[in-house]
Amino acid sequence: MAAATAPTITSQPSASSVAVGSAASLSVVAGGTAPLSYQWRKDGVAISGATSSTYTIASTKSSDAGSYTVVVTNSAGSVTSNSTVLTVSALPRLYSLAVRTVLEADQILIVGFTMSGGGKNVLLRAVGPTLGAFGVPGTMADPKLDLYSGSSLITSNDNWGGGSSLAATFQSAGAFAYASATSLDAALVASINGGRTAHVYGRTAGAVLVEGYDVGSGDAQRFTSLAARNRVGTGANILIAGFSLAGEGMRNLLIRAVGPTLGAFGVPSVLSDPKLEIYHSFTKIGENDNWSSMLSTAFSSVGAFPLTPGSKDAAITISLPAGGYTIQVSGADGGVGEALVEIYELP
16 A cells, blocks of 8 residues: 655645625645645634635635635645735725704704614714804804614713813814813714614704714724705705715715605605715716616615605715715705705625
């Protein structure tokens, strides 16, 4: 009987670079007397269950990045492959939403957030008096901020109070400082898991800015949708929402401006023909007046409610790199009414 031949590696594992959530595979080709056994290692530590010639991660996480080797063994000995690097890049993620508008006394601006993957801290702000320092006229004197889960009030804030912890969170999020510790602007930090809505209002009319920032750590939990609903006027009173993406690469988004379909949910006085425009700096990069039925699959893929067939709602899909963007929603025919602007991450 011929002596067993120790394993040799004839094709080394190759380096790989993937985006978070994508599949990754590392493979080795080895020769030698059968049977051959395999054990993959990450950063020198054996990976449980990784015992074939190919190691596959179905959906990568940031923590999967590292240096990989595989040990091939038979009855005559063992051999370790060269190390190879798996790079896992985080796609841009929705990081913040900001909506500036003018509210009447006791009129409510509703801003929605969906956090997927578990709970994560979010900074919410309702800025009124401090807007005056930026030259904004007619600011809301004392905005109030309520956070809801469905119809249940979770927490609220009237005046931010000047706390050092909140001030530090403003700075780390890249949000501007409030005018003073005694300003009547509102702010709070809350852990969001799933869908939540922020309601902002005041006893007197005025201009107000509502902001939400992802201030948690890690990539597993992230915003997957952001939304705002308010009355759309004309001129300076159209609905303007800003959002930002943080990370590397390109992110596919679905953006909608819903007017007529809101009527099916009992919302009165809807905007009959919303027009959607997307800007980066001062450059228009996308627009839509009436949506296409070809987008129905995209709606269902993110769990967005369907739009009424043939309606004059607006919707667009767009691929964007990290950065700041502005959405403008207006009446295509100069009309006014209630509208909902939505931003969804596409798979």
